Amino acid sequence: MAKYRADSSPTKVDLGVGVYRDLAGNTPILATVRRTEQEILDKQCTKSYVAAAGREEFNSAVEALVLGGTHAARRDRRARTAQTPGGCGALRVGAELICAASPGVTVHVSDPTWGNHMPLLGSSGLRLERYPYYDAASHRVRFDAMLERLSDAPEGDVVLIHACCHNPTGADLDPAQWHRLAQLLEHRRLVPFLDLAYQGFAVDLDADAACVRLITERVPEALVAISFSKNLGLYRERVGALITVGENAARADAVQSHVLQIARGIYSMPPDHGAAIAARILADAALKAEWIAELAAMRTRISDMRGLLAQHLHRVTGDASFDFLRTQRGMFSLLGVSGPAVERLRDEHHIYMLPDSRMNLAGITPANVGYVADSIAAARLG
Numbered sequence: 475m476a477k478y479r480a481d482s483s484p485t486k487v488d489l490g491v492g493v494y495r496d497l498a499g500n501t502p503i504l505a506t507v508r509r510t511e512q513e514i515l516d517k518q519c520t521k522s523y524v525a526a527a528g529r530e531e532f533n534s535a536v537e538a539l540v541l542g543g544t545h546a547a548r549r550d551r552r553a554r555t556a557q558t559p560g561g562c563g564a565l566r567v568g569a570e571l572i573c574a575a576s577p578g579v580t581v582h583v584s585d586p587t588w589g590n591h592m593p594l595l596g597s598s599g600l601r602l603e604r605y606p607y608y609d610a611a612s613h614r615v616r617f618d619a620m621l622e623r624l625s626d627a628p629e630g631d632v633v634l635i636h637a638c639c640h641n642p643t644g645a646d647l648d649p650a651q652w653h654r655l656a657q658l659l660e661h662r663r664l665v666p667f668l669d670l671a672y673q674g675f676a677v678d679l680d681a682d683a684a685c686v687r688l689i690t691e692r693v694p695e696a697l698v699a700i701s702f703s704k705n706l707g708l709y710r711e712r713v714g715a716l717i718t719v720g721e722n723a724a725r726a727d728a729v730q731s732h733v734l735q736i737a738r739g740i741y742s743m744p745p746d747h748g749a750a751i752a753a754r755i756l757a758d759a760a761l762k763a764e765w766i767a768e769l770a771a772m773r774t775r776i777s778d779m780r781g782l783l784a785q786h787l788h789r790v791t792g793d794a795s796f797d798f799l800r801t802q803r804g805m806f807s808l809l810g811v812s813g814p815a816v817e818r819l820r821d822e823h824h825i826y827m828l829p830d831s832r833m834n835l836a837g838i839t840p841a842n843v844g845y846v847a848d849s850i851a852a853a854r855l856g
């Protein structure tokens with residue numbers, strides 16, 4: 475990021491950041507958010523403390539948004555939700571909960587995974603292991619290898635699962651694979667820890683939560699970390715939630731009480747402002763519809779840029795080696811070029827991405843796509 479800022483080239487392109495960008499290169503405040511925020515500020519009459527679980531209306535709206543209206547765990551009062559400071563807060567509280575409940579378990583994390591997963595979960599003292607997830611050569615999920623590894627995991631181990639828009643690969647499971655994974659988690663008595671940071675960025679709000687609903691319907695216990703940083707563009711407001719599903723209502727209560735105790739011991743209570751905005755949008759049908767349209771526009775822009783970049787790369791390379799970009803989902807993909815090629819892109823072409831060639835497709839625009847494609851084709855050959 476520092477190198478990008480210091481680069482004075484007029485053609486520089488930032489594909490390294492982890493935030494959505496519009497056609498003008500901005501990370502906008504959604505119009506729905508801006509209006510709701512103003513209304514809240516106008517009406518707010520106190521900044522007094524909130525509870526460790528945050529806003530009740532936020533928590534119940536999030537539960538409905540993620541688990542859906544008819545989920546068995548909600549019907550049986552086995553689900554509990556606590557507002558957290560972003561998805562990171564939910565991941566960290568979840569990790570502390572696992573550590574307190576079963577300090578000896580291993581958390582299995584996809585290889586590769588988002589760069590913050592290991593520090594966020596590992597610093598709670600949990601043992602982490604990687605399961606095979608992505609084949610860089612074919613740009614596909616190594617599903618059989620993943621299942622094979624997870625079927626060897628001891629009962630009670632935890633599996634961290636990206637619910638959609640896998641970061642950094644953009645490669646998600648298909649519906650049949652989700653069913654087989656849910657079956658395995660149930661039969662092997664593994665505990666799913668689902669990370670839902672991009673709901674609405676792949677297909678739509680319901681489709682992107684389908685795997686969460688499927689898995690949490692089948693297993694007795696589960697955790698779900700939710701982030702509204704991307705889909706509501708509320709990054710710096712730190713809006714997230716941790717849903718825990720317990721074996722029965724009494725156990726769910728006990729788990730929630732642990733969650734709140736952990737929260738009190740770390741940050742006391744979550745920040746209110748962003749969650750107040752999210753709760754208001756989720757509760758009002760007109761605002762929610764407007765937000766869904768804004769979310770669809772972000773999603774469409776990313777998938778359009780995926781198609782456009784794949785098309786340009788196909789033209790300049792004369793082969794289909796980058797066509798996978800078209801079908802992967804969410805903001806990120808691994809371009810799949812070597813470390814030296816990533817350096818050449820940066821040093822000779824002013825195009826910035828992570829050292830493992832993770833690129834943010836939201837950094838592409840119709841204006842820079844030709845330049846980016848030409849540069850990738852040149853840099854890949856050295």
Ligand SMILES: Cc1ncc(COP(=O)(O)O)c(C=O)c1O
Pocket residue numbers: 492559560561562563588636641669671700701702703709712713714
């Ligand atoms: C996979 C994944 N999980 C969780 C998060 C947490 O996001 P935040 O703490 O900003 O809500 C992110 C953010 O980039 C992410 O990519």
